[in-house]
Amino acid sequence: MHIVADRNMPQVEAFFGDHGRVTRVDGRRLSREQLTDADVLLVRSVTRVDSALLQDTPVRFVGTATIGTDHLDLSWLEQAGIPVASAPGCNAESVVDYVLSCLMLACQRSGETLTDRTVGVMGAGQVGSRLVTRLRAMGVTCLVCDPPRAERESAGDFISLAALIEQADVICCHTPLVREGRYPTHHLLDQDLIGSLAPGTWLLNAGRGDCIDTAALKARLLAHNDLVVMLDVWEQEPDIDPELARLVDIATPHIAGYSQEGRLRGTAMLYEAWCHAAGNVPSRRWSDVISAPVVSGITLDAVEGQQQLWEALVLCHYDVRRDMDLVSRYWQQYGISAGFDRYRREYPARREFSSVNVTAPAGWRSAIEALGFVCHARTNG
Numbered sequence: 213m214h215i216v217a218d219r220n221m222p223q224v225e226a227f228f229g230d231h232g233r234v235t236r237v238d239g240r241r242l243s244r245e246q247l248t249d250a251d252v253l254l255v256r257s258v259t260r261v262d263s264a265l266l267q268d269t270p271v272r273f274v275g276t277a278t279i280g281t282d283h284l285d286l287s288w289l290e291q292a293g294i295p296v297a298s299a300p301g302c303n304a305e306s307v308v309d310y311v312l313s314c315l316m317l318a319c320q321r322s323g324e325t326l327t328d329r330t331v332g333v334m335g336a337g338q339v340g341s342r343l344v345t346r347l348r349a350m351g352v353t354c355l356v357c358d359p360p361r362a363e364r365e366s367a368g369d370f371i372s373l374a375a376l377i378e379q380a381d382v383i384c385c386h387t388p389l390v391r392e393g394r395y396p397t398h399h400l401l402d403q404d405l406i407g408s409l410a411p412g413t414w415l416l417n418a419g420r421g422d423c424i425d426t427a428a429l430k431a432r433l434l435a436h437n438d439l440v441v442m443l444d445v446w447e448q449e450p451d452i453d454p455e456l457a458r459l460v461d462i463a464t465p466h467i468a469g470y471s472q473e474g475r476l477r478g479t480a481m482l483y484e485a486w487c488h489a490a491g492n493v494p495s496r497r498w499s500d501v502i503s504a505p506v507v508s509g510i511t512l513d514a515v516e517g518q519q520q521l522w523e524a525l526v527l528c529h530y531d532v533r534r535d536m537d538l539v540s541r542y543w544q545q546y547g548i549s550a551g552f553d554r555y556r557r558e559y560p561a562r563r564e565f566s567s568v569n570v571t572a573p574a575g576w577r578s579a580i581e582a583l584g585f586v587c588h589a590r591t592n593g
């Protein structure tokens with residue numbers, strides 16, 4: 213068996229190596245000629261998988277180690293009878309960790325307390341619903357907009373996008389890119405909605421870049437510069453608008469889901485799906501191949517308040533400024549487009565909050581666990 217895999221997918225050899233030959237490719241530039249004897253194709257979000265790529269190739273299984281599937285022509289793949297696997301939820305915890313790092317940095321910069329803000333979450337799937345769970349456990353008021361879920365579920369406290377924009381002063385976008393159907397998300401935040409954001413609103417996008425009309429966003433920032441904007445995803449990646457990247461408060465190159473756990477779970481989920489399709493029993497799990505964390509424990513002592521604790525803990529473990537600073541160096545050195553992809557390829561290790569055991573006075577246990585860390589409570593503190 214010949215397995216062709218994106219070079220930016222970890223540990224493919226460890227999972228698939230016993231079953232065939234693995235060839236690594238640059239997923240951004242993959243061509244049909246590279247697939248003339250491929251049986252299995254494993255991609256990331258940067259490869260468009262459609263008839264132009266796969267027609268007349270022997271590929272009989274496609275796996276994408278991502279949550280989003282907008283880069284796959286699913287209807288053509290179904291018509292062609294090629295089984296497809298994605299990795300729902302694989303990196304959702306990682307994205308939530310990223311969002312919390314951004315929010316804590318915004319609090320630190322403005323001197324605000326997160327519980328004084330109201331967070332509006334657009335898209336309450338694997339990522340959005342986990343974010344809401346953590347924020348509500350922290351005591352933060354959350355509003356949720358998810359029309360497909362609102363339609364399907366009788367219970368739930370979903371509101372419209374217009375109401376969310378009116379009532380929330382932090383807006384987090386976690387919608388997939390959907391171009392057709394009843395609930396399209398392309399430019400979901402359009403010029404009018406961007407114009408209606410109250411001055412001082414924090415706007416974060418870790419869904420897909422095209423869900424926001426970024427020309428309109430840039431125009432507003434140039435005219436008023438009255439929003440705090442945090443973008444991990446962009447229109448036209450990797451060739452993103454450098455002026456917009458300079459204007460926003462946090463600019464990262466689509467790495468919200470890049471925890472080591474998230475990336476390994478992606479590979480492992482494809483391996484499990486392929487085993488299932490091929491009638492094999494999986495013999496490896498992601499936890500078998502992950503390396504030991506550099507930091508596995510943090511001790512908190514003289515904590516004065518909840519907000520101080522959250523900022524200290526989150527930014528001590530994962531400070532998003534690391535990624536902002538490093539990628540801006542990559543952009544200077546390699547240019548915007550090449551630097552964007554290169555930083556993602558060489559992404560420095562990041563572990564999820566749940567990998568860290570926090571030792572702290574017992575009274576802080578719930579505030580620590582709400583964030584997603586493991587807490588070892590000291591009764592004498």
Ligand SMILES: NC(=O)C1=CN([C@@H]2O[C@H](COP(=O)(O)OP(=O)(O)OC[C@H]3O[C@@H](n4cnc5c(N)ncnc54)[C@H](O)[C@@H]3O)[C@@H](O)[C@H]2O)C=CC1
Nearest residue numbers: 279280335336337338339358360387388395418419468469
């Ligand atoms: N920045 C990054 O590194 C990452 C980005 N993503 C992106 O985040 C997206 C969301 O991820 P998941 O939560 O795992 O996906 P999911 O498929 O579990 O959830 C998406 C949710 O969005 C809702 N939705 C669909 N159309 C909507 C609309 N018009 N308005 C509001 N909500 C709508 C759906 O009903 C669903 O509940 C992915 O599709 C992917 O594009 C995912 C992982 C990492």
Ligand SMILES: O=C(O)C(=O)[C@H](O)COP(=O)(O)O
Nearest residue numbers: 256257258277278279280469
């Ligand atoms: O899972 C998703 O969906 C994502 O957006 C991934 O984090 C994107 O990572 P790559 O597949 O582009 O490496």
